[in-house]
Amino acid sequence: MIAELGLGALWLAAAFAVVQVLLAWGAARASSAVGERAEVAGAELMLALRRVSLVQGALALLSFLLLITLFVESDMSVVLVAQNSHSLKPLMYKIAGAWGNHEGSMLLWVTVLATSGAGVALFERRLASGTLAATLGAQAAIGLGFYAFLAFASNPFLRLNPAAAEGQGLNPLLQDPGLAFHPPTLYLGYVGLSVAFSFAVGALVMRDVGPAFARAMRPWVLAAWIFLTIGITAGSYWAYYELGWGGWWFWDPVENASLMPWLAATALLHSVTVLATRDGLRAWTLMLAVVAFSMSMVGTFLVRSGILVSVHAFAVDPTRGTFILALLGIYIGGALALFGARVGTVAQGSTFQLVSREGALVLNNLLLSVILGVVFIGTLYPLVAQAAGVQLSIGAPFFNKAIAPVALLLMLATAAGPLLRWRRDNLNALLGKLIWPVAAAGLSFALMFVLTGATHLLSVLGIAFAAGLAVASVLPLVRRNLCRTPLHVWGMVVAHLGVAVSLAGMAADSAFTLERLAAVQVGDNVTVGPYRVTLAEVRPTIGPNWSALEAKLSVRRGDGAPFNLFPQQRFFSTPPTNTNEAAIRTVLDGQLYTVLGQGDDQGRWQLRLWWKPFVTLIWLGGGLIALGGLLALIGRIRRERRQADAEAYA
Numbered sequence: 001m002i003a004e005l006g007l008g009a010l011w012l013a014a015a016f017a018v019v020q021v022l023l024a025w026g027a028a029r030a031s032s033a034v035g036e037r038a039e040v041a042g043a044e045l046m047l048a049l050r051r052v053s054l055v056q057g058a059l060a061l062l063s064f065l066l067l068i069t070l071f072v073e074s075d076m077s078v079v080l081v082a083q084n085s086h087s088l089k090p091l092m093y094k095i096a097g098a099w100g101n102h103e104g105s106m107l108l109w110v111t112v113l114a115t116s117g118a119g120v121a122l123f124e125r126r127l128a129s130g131t132l133a134a135t136l137g138a139q140a141a142i143g144l145g146f147y148a149f150l151a152f153a154s155n156p157f158l159r160l161n162p163a164a165a166e167g168q169g170l171n172p173l174l175q176d177p178g179l180a181f182h183p184p185t186l187y188l189g190y191v192g193l194s195v196a197f198s199f200a201v202g203a204l205v206m207r208d209v210g211p212a213f214a215r216a217m218r219p220w221v222l223a224a225w226i227f228l229t230i231g232i233t234a235g236s237y238w239a240y241y242e243l244g245w246g247g248w249w250f251w252d253p254v255e256n257a258s259l260m261p262w263l264a265a266t267a268l269l270h271s272v273t274v275l276a277t278r279d280g281l282r283a284w285t286l287m288l289a290v291v292a293f294s295m296s297m298v299g300t301f302l303v304r305s306g307i308l309v310s311v312h313a314f315a316v317d318p319t320r321g322t323f324i325l326a327l328l329g330i331y332i333g334g335a336l337a338l339f340g341a342r343v344g345t346v347a348q349g350s351t352f353q354l355v356s357r358e359g360a361l362v363l364n365n366l367l368l369s370v371i372l373g374v375v376f377i378g379t380l381y382p383l384v385a386q387a388a389g390v391q392l393s394i395g396a397p398f399f400n401k402a403i404a405p406v407a408l409l410l411m412l413a414t415a416a417g418p419l420l421r422w423r424r425d426n427l428n429a430l431l432g433k434l435i436w437p438v439a440a441a442g443l444s445f446a447l448m449f450v451l452t453g454a455t456h457l458l459s460v461l462g463i464a465f466a467a468g469l470a471v472a473s474v475l476p477l478v479r480r481n482l483c484r485t486p487l488h489v490w491g492m493v494v495a496h497l498g499v500a501v502s503l504a505g506m507a508a509d510s511a512f513t514l515e516r517l518a519a520v521q522v523g524d525n526v527t528v529g530p531y532r533v534t535l536a537e538v539r540p541t542i543g544p545n546w547s548a549l550e551a552k553l554s555v556r557r558g559d560g561a562p563f564n565l566f567p568q569q570r571f572f573s574t575p576p577t578n579t580n581e582a583a584i585r586t587v588l589d590g591q592l593y594t595v596l597g598q599g600d601d602q603g604r605w606q607l608r609l610w611w612k613p614f615v616t617l618i619w620l621g622g623g624l625i626a627l628g629g630l631l632a633l634i635g636r637i638r639r640e641r642r643q644a645d646a647e648a649y650a
Helices: 001-032 035-071 080-084 091-096 102-123 129-153 177-206 211-242 253-278 282-304 318-345 355-389 398-421 427-433 436-452 457-477 487-512 618-649
Strands: 516-522 526-528 531-542 549-558 561-563 568-573 576-581 581-589 590-599 605-613
Touching: 001 035, 001 102, 001 129, 001 177, 035 080, 035 091, 035 102, 080 102, 091 177, 102 129, 129 177, 129 318, 177 211, 177 253, 177 282, 177 318, 177 590, 211 253, 211 282, 211 618, 253 282, 253 355, 253 576, 282 318, 282 355, 282 618, 355 398, 355 568, 398 457, 398 487, 427 436, 436 457, 436 487, 457 487, 457 549, 457 576, 487 605, 487 618, 526 605, 531 590, 531 605, 549 590, 549 605, 561 581, 568 590
Parallel strands: none
Antiparallel strands: 516 605, 526 531, 531 549, 549 561, 549 568, 568 576, 581 590, 590 605
């Protein structure tokens, strides 16, 4: 009965989405009419539109909660549960398993989409009624396509008759706390960009592109960007410790599919800030809103189409990919056509000089767009070549060489931007402010070059630029009363500092990582970096739904106290899968990463060891970037509430 209730709630949500589109059309038309009767009718339609949006969001959320209930109860009469769960699986993985598959993750997508629209209907009071109506209509129209996708191509509540005696279990690579955290945060970012897309469509339809529109859209863009940052950072660390490869980013096509929306959202965030505060970059903001959601749709297509072989991708019927490709063509093609038709009516907005904060943000956006273009081409070109019968692989060497120089230029723009004045500034004044960042970068470069030579020149440059950006990041706080500094300024400082910290970690990992692969017997020693590792024993062990061979490694650093690490080879019976579970020791200056390999008939075991100096800075920086975004979001909301209260009492 729960499955039927979930499917019923999903169909009802789709029906309310149809009603929402119709009400939005009526409310938008009424807002353009003149007269008291039209005004009253418009107000009534807007009230109904808000209520319908809330009901649609509630029904979608109910449907998703009922799917989770089916997984928790291990209802093997539901195809999705039987294929992706097991009655003996730990509770956390039963819950997370609801979205660890194609159909469940798409229902999560639709739920976020619907509840985001409900949030706009509930909280948005700044937009003109016509623009808000068009925005809610666009959001419902997006939802309709995905409701149809679920109903006709990916029904998560499909029954199995007769019911399975037991489930096939969840992919062991997904049986990790990362599954409970990474996909939902990434989806909140992915689908959150749909709100920015709908705002842009609504503004274009009603020809209402200005600071008020940007101020309404900015919190949603910022929230989506925060979740994307958290999701990508968490996913990077999850892959790092779970896959046992010792890497934090593999330029996997589906990893790239999450990076592309983040790059576009970062550019959009800068543009919408300029539009909200200085009434500039109107066309930039509209186009980037469309591009950001386009990249989310492209990522969805890559994961769902079955054209990729990836640890991240869902192996599904290619017809589903065709369905999503059609949706991408309809929504993005329609938005681009609307942009082309209406961009001529978008006023220019305020102008600014080349040497200004706006100019630096434009340069920032151009460089981000270049990186986005490189990632987009590098990800999709092999697929196009494969369709033409040519086997082609583009990996890390291409991306690193193509992106690194542009990324370093981006760091320069990021460092200079906050030090410039709005509208216009003086180049000599900027150079004077950059003395300390340049000095920090030069000193770091000289020190690292002496230590490493020219072998890792690009990594040395990365550390130097990171040092310069770190100093430049905190300069906006100089000569300020820190207690009175607005929270959004603190957010900018923390986020830019996080970029510097992450860049330093990436460069350090590239330049200084040491790897050792050895075949050892019990009692043998292996040295990697400052550590001496001894294989003490290999023993069997049993977990909640797996068995394993576990190595006990006795580790000592110099004359310090010894400690133990326990890497494992795990075997899961449902489904039958072998995995490597790395054991990691984190210290202030890096991580010791250990993996147990196969044994041989001579009693030797393969050990793969890495010493990774300062690698944790990568994820610490990602956390700081997200924290900076959160501070900025809280600061903006508090500031707008104070302004609204002041206007109410005026």
